[in-house]
Amino acid sequence: MTELHFTRPVPVRAVPEGTRPVVSLKGITKRFGKVLANDSISLDVYPGRIKALLGENGAGKSTMMSMLAGRYKPDEGTIEIDGQSVRFTSSKDAIAAGIGMVYQNFMLVDSMTVAENVLLGQEGSLFINPAEMEKRVGELARRYSLDIDPGARIADLSMGERQLVEILKLLYRESRILIFDEPTAVLTPEETGNLFKALWNMTEQGKSIIFISHKLEEVIALADEIAILRRGRIEGELDPSLIESKAELASRMVGKEVLLEVNREPVETGRTVLEIKSLTGLGLVDVDLTVKRGEIVALVGVAGNGQKPLVEAVTGLTRPPVDTVFIMGHPWRKFFAESTWNRSMCYIPEDRLGLATLRNQNLVDNLLLTTRKGFAKGLWLDKKRAARDTRELIEKFDIRPGRIHALAWQLSGGNLQKTVLARELYRQPRFIVAEQPTQGLDVSATEEVWNRLLEARSMAGVLLVTGDLNEALQLADRIAVIYRGQILGVLDTADADTPSKIGPLMAGVID
């Protein structure tokens, strides 16, 4: 594992006496339908400093920054720039006010040069000759010590260099507040180090930087101040020099309050339904994991530490190396070649609308999606029986609106998840992979999903992939913690000190 190539030149910088914030968010609230994405957020950003915004996926980071960048309008609250209240109607307004954002997906024209991309869409840039363009952009790059050739074509550049071009675009527009959304996700450790030096340089010249991340060590290494966002609220603001350990930061990020409890009676375990043996590759390192019938094994970790490749390999979306994954006793290849529609494996994915359901089809068709072989009569499908069974499932799982002709996209998140769960349990699975099964659900739907998963233990083993520690502690018999593609430990939830051990492991700390 490569570590971070960056040490801050000076310790955390103090805010000079009497400095006023360049940007102030005051009581910002944003709702999407019934979902509260941001709940009265207040935040100050000072010039010449790096502010890190730390939070799990879905904590509301992106929503908040999109409002600052003028893409969304807040439902309540105000944004102040230099003490003046502003109201952005489009991202143009935000750019004019000096706010620029580097998105995760770069917006560059591959066939044009660095200089052309930087000047693209700028006033009067149509009539500047290439040499003049390159000179201007070259000067700008030197001023902020960004190492890039203004005459190079984007297509020939690495991801790290492309990111520098995005930064140059903002600097050329004289942005004063630069927002970086997970900027290191696409970078090599070397490039990350270079980026951090560049960011530090820019703040030394008076720019303000907002750095969004869920990588703890990066945030501790770089930021002058850290704001933690959780469930749409600012959970707290910290001084990085006062943080004792990554573990402390991790537990503040994921939270420890118990919102919901269920009663879990142990079930006798049976045969092994999943066995992973020293799986290396796909971004995973020497992973061993077993799941038996009658137990729930949770896989937890900060998002992006290898959960996704692991789930994809187990569920058949990507092919793992030979003889590493065994499902219900069979090697991966044999299992997927011969698997039947029922009494087998089922997968409840995180992406319910995009992967698990047919968004424009009704609930009968959505039931048929993975159970169609059970309704086949030769070439034909027994739609009558499918409709009858759909009706029964709607009643049993209380799916609303209770009509079989409702289309998938019309259902709320909770009802959609119940639909997927109902269908997958209908297949009488022996092994269930449930990925973030309660993300975005309200308390009653969460409780329902939890109880169904606990019930399912009588016939199946469950691999529960979750970012919600409380969910893991409530449901699982064992918790495997994954960090950078490695399983750092498998903890028994019956042990009293398990909850306190998870945080450090999630941060990669092994004592």
Added chain:
Amino acid sequence: MLKIRKRDEPWKWGALVVFLGALLFSLLVGGLILAGHGKDALHALDLLWQGSFGNAWALEGALLKAIPLFLCSLGVAVAFRMQIWNIGAEGQFALGAIGATWMALTFPDLPRYVLLPLMFIMAFVFGGVWAFIPALLKLKLRVNEIISTLMLNYIAILLLDFLVFDAWKDPASFGFPMTPEFTPGAVIPSIGNSGIHWGLFFCVVVGFGLWGFMRFTRLGFELKASGEGARVAKYAKIRYGMLVLFVMTLSGGFAGWAGCIETSAVLGRLQGSLMVGYGYTAIVVAWLARLEPLNIAFASFLLAALRVGVENMQLELQIPAAFGSILEGMILLTVLAGQFFLTYTLERRQGGE
């Protein structure tokens, strides 16, 4: 101020309202264009109506043109359902005509009940193979099917030209590029004394067949499900690659049948005038009909009627032939734009912002 809001419930009859609204709007703009050219717009639109629906003769003409359009469009729609962008119906139509002609010229003396089925089978095979090629290229070499199907159209038309100018040219045609006339056994007969041939009946059978296939069979369901993308197909353990090959073959086969019917029943021989762009108009029809077989029947009849009507207008008012295409394009654009209102609704913003 108006505010855009997503509909909670689908708009009942919305599709019909949008379609009629778009049609009306397009005719209105078409009328304005004519008026701009100094023509009497009302008179022109009356001529258009008379030419399309005004008398039995006009209706018959529209129905005849609707037959190949319907079959091509049905083929295009099956592929589009799966998000496979087959825009090669034109070429597959040509290949179908070639396949049918090959049979008609090779076995001229076979009785009708043997020769016609033979022609239909060969038309399906030729059209299907022509569509199978890009499907295979897409799967094996990741060649974009939009490009390959389009390119194959040109190859198909050149092949057809070669055959009528050279290999299959009728020695008695005084140099005109056409094959010899088909024997009576190779010609689809008319229904009774009307100008309509039995191809219409064939369309009805194929239409219902496809509708039933999509609705009641497992394969049809898998096709529909794969329309949500390859990832969903993979999640549901559907053999996506196989389905792509199957659906393209079916799509090409349908266009091939259209080519067979047009050659046999309307022209009675293979010649260059066969290619009038049904394969391209079929794409417009498929989208107008939102890929639903029954709607495709209506939309093909409507666009066929429009073609006939515009021809009438052209003769009477000396309007350029392009006017028909303009109207066609306008209807498609406004219908597609109008579909915004099926998912969203406008409502009055309450008390300013």
